Amino acid sequence: MQSVAEALDRLRDLAASPTVATLADAFEAAGFELALVGGPVRDAFLGRSTNDLDFTTDATPDEILGVVGPIAEAHWDIGRAFGTIGAKVRGHTVEVTTYRADAYDGNSRKPEVVFGTSLEDDLVRRDFTVNALALRLPGLALVDPSGGVEDLLTGVLRTPAPPEVSFGDDPLRMMRAARFAAQLDFDVEPGTLAAMGALAPQIDRISAERVRDELSKLLRTGEASRGIRLLVDTGIAARVLPEIPALRLEIDEHHHHKDVFEHSLTVLDQAVDYEVARGRLDSPDLVVRLAALLHDIGKPATRRLESGGAVSFHHHDMVGAKLAKKRLRALRFDNDTIKAVARLIELHLRFFGYTDGAWSDSAVRRYVRDAGDQLERLHILTRADVTTRNRRKADRLGFAYDDLEERIARLAEEEELAAVRPELDGQQIMSILGIRPGPVVGQAYRYLLDVRLDEGPIGEEAARERLLAWWAARDGA
Known part of the structure; x- marks a missing residue:
């Protein structure tokens, strides 16, 4: 100051x-x-x-x-x-x-x-x-x-007019309060904060596009979790992003799991830190931050109380991706953003199998292929998703991801991994098999791509032999 x-x-x-x-x-x-x-x-x-x-x-x-x-x-x-x-x-x-x-x-x-x-x-x-x-x-x-x-x-946020008048004139100002609290590290004056809670239903008057733009500005701040918490505490998030307050799952005396809401805010904070560490400070990545905030929104719908006090959330990654698509469409986000965020949520658990046993090179190739152009963002989200307080566990996961990134880099250098293709293209497949364009060409292409991912480069002649063997087995079946 x-x-x-x-x-x-x-x-x-x-x-x-x-x-x-x-x-x-x-x-x-x-x-x-x-x-x-x-x-x-x-x-x-x-x-x-x-x-x-x-x-x-x-x-x-x-x-x-x-x-x-x-x-x-x-x-x-x-x-x-x-x-x-x-x-x-x-x-x-x-x-x-x-x-x-x-x-x-x-x-x-x-x-x-x-x-x-x-x-x-x-x-x-x-x-x-x-x-x-x-x-x-x-x-x-x-x-x-x-x-x-x-x-x-x-360091105080206060409206020039009485907050009831100011927020009544433009309810979006309540979301701006959350954004400026995060951006400026300011506290909202108690009367203004109380008015935000009392007038939260008024945000329904604001178009989805304006809500989207204000939420995006909030998420691009350096302390976005502070603004999100403010929206949740005042009841505004329940109307514009209800999946987030829903993460405050009830915990009973017999079944225990981490606080999903607090975990999600921590992941958001850590994703911002990783962006900075990876040289992205000058360009806040909205896709990464949306994915970090929404990555566990499938947990409430998939929560199961198991015997012995365990709690499971099977398939919350896939359920969460679908919920994210639905919410982001309602907020009028563009298709590219929706697709990228949903894909990151689908893949955010994939890495955690890496520590259970060494992945083969083919598994690493599949990880890269499935991430596609979202690989760098997936690196950030996966690292940010480690919030355990157990230092040994956190270090083990961190070292394991370091190893995975090193293997990706090594394979990429050896094989131009980002551009992996089968040795034969669609035209060659049709010529070798004597078939016309159709679904079978795509099936053959995917088979050869799987061979390429599993075994690495095998050469065009070997690919031709494998294709003919696949075709013969298919006809026999």
């Missing part, structure tokens, strides 16, 4: 940058107000770098275009209906938005867009006091109508 003096120095430097100075001069010359607002101002106090430059003004969208057009390398008005004009000025992307005074009618999933005339009124309509800060340009006057600087200094 920066001191106020240090933050103001950072803001002065930002205001003097070519992009900001150019915009400030242009709006002043045109007779309009302009202020740097929100994240850039907040981050100056937190000592964080920012790539976003957001401005607000009393100019209408048409007037903004009139000012920005002559000084921008490019501009676009995709957000024009909401008062926002984007532009590229001096090599940097900026957004300029007309003062807003939006309100929900209590039923609609989208706000009624109403433009305002006052910077102070615009700021008190924003989500949290720490985001309701502005720097007037070019005069460099800090505007803080709701005590945002004090809340930044104490």
Whole structure:
């Protein structure tokens, strides 16, 4: 956290940058107000770098275009209906938005867009006091109508208006509270937290797409588990991601197993750590984090209480993959993300058989083939899934996975494992067997691929002999 003096120095430097100075001069010359607002101002106090430059003004969208057009390398008005004009000025992307005074009618999933005339009124309509800060340009006057600087200094999230009003205007702000708590490592003020619990059902007014986007932003933070816990504790997760609170399985005095909810949050934390360790800090991987969070959601449906106090979750990997697909579709995630997350959940238990006995090279090849382009993510998820407090067991699993990765690398170097194909392609199979295109060609191809995975390269002539023997045995059957 920066001191106020240090933050103001950072803001002065930002205001003097070519992009900001150019915009400030242009709006002043045109007779309009302009202020740097929100994240850039907040981050100056937190000592964080920012790539976003957001401005607000009393100019209408048409007037903004009139000012920005002559000084921008490019501009676009995709957000024009909401008062926002984007532009590229001096090599940097900026957004300029007309003062807003939006309100929900209590039923609609989208706000009624109403433009305002006052910077102070615009700021008190924003989500949290720490985001309701502005720097007037070019005069460099800090505007803080709701005590945002004090809340930044104490690490508190609070709404500028009463939380019931703020969350009533836009219920998605309750999910933003969870995201900013995770992103900024802030605590939610008790009254705001209580309102989140009381108003949780209001999140149903928000479209699946907006919920998806906010959840994705939360999961991309460095402390995503903190935000997820907040959504669960307030009852919001029960409405947008009910599979997660369902992981809080009841444990009786006779049957014991690890806390699946806490385990899942730990896996999420460890997946983030492994991303960083493997050099992925600059690009948070949403697929890995979704898979880590959802990998055990099949356990409630597959839980069985066995004799002797044991608890089993047979096939929870396959059940969980199906549940994940269903939930992610409901949240309107794209097909590639859904497919990748489901595949990782299907495969997340595969490695644990590796420690029961040495895998053959063919088993390693199958592991790589089944993971496909998700192999690096599967490495991260599998390592993150080790949460035992037994240090000897954790070390044994860690060393075993080190060995598996080394074998994968060695085989890949020897055989170009990622591109393993049978020695014969579909055209050759049809020519050798004298058959036309059809399902049999695929069966023959898969047989030869299994041979390749089991035995490694055998050469084209040997593959031809094996194919003919397979064909003869098939005809005999």
